[in-house]
Amino acid sequence: MNLPPLVQGFVLHFGEMGSRWGLNRTLGQMYALLYVSPQPLNADEITEKLGISRSNVSMGLRELQAWRLVRLEHHPGDRREYFSAPQDVWAIFRTLAEERQRREIEPTLSMLRDALLETVETDEEKHAQARMGEMQALMEQLTTWFTEMNRLSPETLTRLMAMGSRVAKLLELKDRLRTRSG
Amino acid sequence: MNLPPLVQGFVLHFGEMGSRWGLNRTLGQMYALLYVSPQPLNADEITEKLGISRSNVSMGLRELQAWRLVRLEHHPGDRREYFSAPQDVWAIFRTLAEERQRREIEPTLSMLRDALLETVETDEEKHAQARMGEMQALMEQLTTWFTEMNRLSPETLTRLMAMGSRVAKLLELKDRLRTRSG
DNA sequence: ATGAGATTTCACTGATTACTGAAAGTTCAA
DNA sequence: TTGAACTTTCAGTAATCAGTGAAATCTCAT
Numbered sequence: 001m002n003l004p005p006l007v008q009g010f011v012l013h014f015g016e017m018g019s020r021w022g023l024n025r026t027l028g029q030m031y032a033l034l035y036v037s038p039q040p041l042n043a044d045e046i047t048e049k050l051g052i053s054r055s056n057v058s059m060g061l062r063e064l065q066a067w068r069l070v071r072l073e074h075h076p077g078d079r080r081e082y083f084s085a086p087q088d089v090w091a092i093f094r095t096l097a098e099e100r101q102r103r104e105i106e107p108t109l110s111m112l113r114d115a116l117l118e119t120v121e122t123d124e125e126k127h128a129q130a131r132m133g134e135m136q137a138l139m140e141q142l143t144t145w146f147t148e149m150n151r152l153s154p155e156t157l158t159r160l161m162a163m164g165s166r167v168a169k170l171l172e173l174k175d176r177l178r179t180r181s182g
Numbered sequence: 183m184n185l186p187p188l189v190q191g192f193v194l195h196f197g198e199m200g201s202r203w204g205l206n207r208t209l210g211q212m213y214a215l216l217y218v219s220p221q222p223l224n225a226d227e228i229t230e231k232l233g234i235s236r237s238n239v240s241m242g243l244r245e246l247q248a249w250r251l252v253r254l255e256h257h258p259g260d261r262r263e264y265f266s267a268p269q270d271v272w273a274i275f276r277t278l279a280e281e282r283q284r285r286e287i288e289p290t291l292s293m294l295r296d297a298l299l300e301t302v303e304t305d306e307e308k309h310a311q312a313r314m315g316e317m318q319a320l321m322e323q324l325t326t327w328f329t330e331m332n333r334l335s336p337e338t339l340t341r342l343m344a345m346g347s348r349v350a351k352l353l354e355l356k357d358r359l360r361t362r363s364g
Numbered sequence: 365a366t367g368a369g370a371t372t373t374c375a376c377t378g379a380t381t382a383c384t385g386a387a388a389g390t391t392c393a394a
Numbered sequence: 395t396t397g398a399a400c401t402t403t404c405a406g407t408a409a410t411c412a413g414t415g416a417a418a419t420c421t422c423a424t
Contacts, residue, residue, distance in 0.1 A: 006302055007310050013293045020286050022202055024412065035317075036310035043371075053414050058372055079370065079422075089320045104202050111195045118188055125188050128218035131269075132192060135217075138271040141343055148346030156350050161323055164330030168338050170352040173359075206382065225401075235384050240402055261392075261400065 001051045007036055011050070022103075023063075026052060030060045031085060034070055040082035068095045090154040101146065105139060112136040183233045189218055193232070204285070205245075208234060212242045213267060216252055222264035250277045272336040283328065287321060294318040 001008055011032040018028020029050055034041060041049075043057045050057075061083055064070040069092070070083045086092055115132050149157065160167060183190055193214040200210020211232055216223060223231075225239045232239075243265055246252040251274070252265045268274055297314050331339065342349060 004302075004304060004307050004310075006297060006300055006307050009293070010297060010310065010314060013290065017286065017290055020204055022204065026412075036313045038306060038309040055372075055374090055415070056413050059413090062372085081371080089316045093320060093324070104199065108195065108199055111191070115188060115192060120186075120188055122186060124220060125186050127220040128186075128189050128192065131218045134271045138275060141340070142275070145343040145346055151347050152350055156353065158323070159353055160349060161327040164327055165333050167342060167349065167352070168334055170349075170356060171338065171341055174352060174355070177355075208382075237385075237402075237404090238383055241383090244402090263401080 002049050003033075007033070010036060022100075023067075026050075026056055026060050027063055030057065031064060031069055034064075034083055034085040037084070040073055040075075040084040042080040042082050044080070046083075067099050088154075090157070094150055097146070098150070101143065105143060109136065109139050109143070112139070184231050185215075189215070192218060204282075205249075208232075208238055208242050209245055212239065213246055213251055216246075216265055216267040219266070222255055222257075222266035224262040224264050226262070228265070249281050270336075272339070276332055279328065280332070283325065287325060291318065291321050291325065294321070 001011070003011060011029045014028040014032035015025040016028070018025050018031075021028070023031075029052075030046060033046060033049060043054065043061065046057045046061075047054045061070065064083075065072065070085050073082050073084065075082055086095075112132050112135060116129060116136060118129070120126055120129055152160075163170075183193070185193060193211050196210040196214035197207040198210070200207050200213075203210070205213075211234075212228060215228060215231060225236065225243065228243075229236045229239045243252065243254075246265075247254065252267050255264050255266065257264055268277075294314050294317060298311060298318060300311070302308055302311055334342070345352075
C-alpha cells in the first residue's frame with residue numbers, strides 16, 4: 001500500500017468496517033481512498049495505491065457505482081476512466097441511506113405485504129401474522145417518514161437536527177395554538 | 183424445518199436478509215422464529231423447529247443476547263432456559279439502531295477524532311484531513327440527534343413522523359413567533 | 365481493418381466464516 | 395458426591411466469499 005500514513009490509516013479502517021457495512025474490505029478501501037483523494041483517480045492508480053489486483057479494482061468500481069458512491073468521469077485527451085467520490089457529505093449520507101433502504105428494507109416489506117394477504121387457520125399462524133402486521137406497520141411508517149425527510153434541504157435538516165428532542169416542544173406549541181384558535 | 187408455511191416463509195426470509203444486516207443466516211432465522219412465536223422457546227425447541235445443530239443454537243442465542251434482541255427467562259419448575267423476542271416493535275427498532283450505532287459508527291468516529299489530531303505536512307494529507315473533518319462533523323451531528331430522538335416516547339415520535347416534511351413548517355412558525363416577540 | 369490501450373469476465377485458489385459433533389462444563393436434586 | 399439434565403466450548407469440516415491472473419472484449423486512432 002502506497003499512501004501517506006494518515007490516509008493509509010483511514011483507508012485501512014474503512015477496509016475493516018467495510019464488512020460490517022455489507023460491503024467488503026476492498027470496496028471500503030477503494031471508497032475511502034477516493035473520498036480523501038484531492039483529484040479523481042483511474043483504475044491503475046487505485047491498483048497501485050492499494051496494492052491489489054487490477055481486476056479486483058475493476059469489479060469494485062462497478063459495485064461502488066451500483067451503490068452510487070462514486071462517479072465516473074472522463075478527462076479530455078485521456079482514454080482512461082477516472083473515478084471520484086461526491087464531495088457533499090449530506091449527499092453521501094442520503095445515497096447511503098437510500099441504498100440501504102432499497103436493499104435491506106424493501107425486500108422485507110414486500111415479503112410482509114404478501115404474508116399479510118394469506119389466509120391462515122391455526123392460532124399459531126394467526127398470532128404470527130399479527131406480529132408481522134406490527135412489524136410491517138412500523139416499517140411503512142419509517143419508510144414514509146424517511147422519504148419525506150429526504151426532500152428537505154440540508155440546511156433545514158441541520159436546523160431540525162440541531163433542535164434534537166426540543167422538536168417535541170414545537171408539537172406542544174402547535175397544540176396550544178390550535179386549541180386557542182379552535 | 184418444522185414450521186407452518188406462513189412462519190417458514192418469514193423465517194427463511196429473515197435468514198436470507200440476516201447476512202445483509204450484518205448477522206448471519208442462523209441468527210436471522212432464530213430471531214424471526216422467536217419474534218412470531220406465541221410463547222418463549224427453549225434451545226431444544228429452536229433446534230427442532232429450525233433443523234440446525236444444538237450447538238449452533240447455543241452460540242446464536244448468545245449473540246442475539248449480545249444484540250439485546252432476545253431476552254432470557256426461566257419457568258418455575260423447569261431448568262431449561264427460555265428465550266423470547268421483545269414484543270414492542272418500537273423498542274426493537276431502537277435497540278437495533280443503538281447497536282448498529284455502536285458497532286458501525288462509533289469505531290469510525292473515534293478513528294476520525296484521532297486522525298484529526300495529527301499534524302500533517304503535505305497538501306495531499308491536509309486535503310485528506312479536511313475531508314475527514316467533514317465526515318466527522320456530519321457523523322457527530324447525526325449521532326447527537328439520534329441520541330436525542332431516542333429519548334422521546336414512541337407516541338411523540340409517531341406524531342413527529344406522521345408530520346413528515348411538514349415539521350419544516352414548524353420551524354417557520356417558530357421563526358415567526360420569535361420575530362414577533364423579539 | 366488493424367492493433368495498442370484500456371477494461372471486463374471468469375474459472376480457479378486462497379481466506380474467511382458458519383456449522384457440527386464430541387467432549388467438557390455447569391447446576392441441581394437426591 | 396453422584397449423576398441426570400441442560401448448556402457451552404472448540405477443533406475440525408463444510409460452505410461461502412473475496413481476490414487473482416489469463417484471456418476475452420471493447421474502443422479508438424491510424
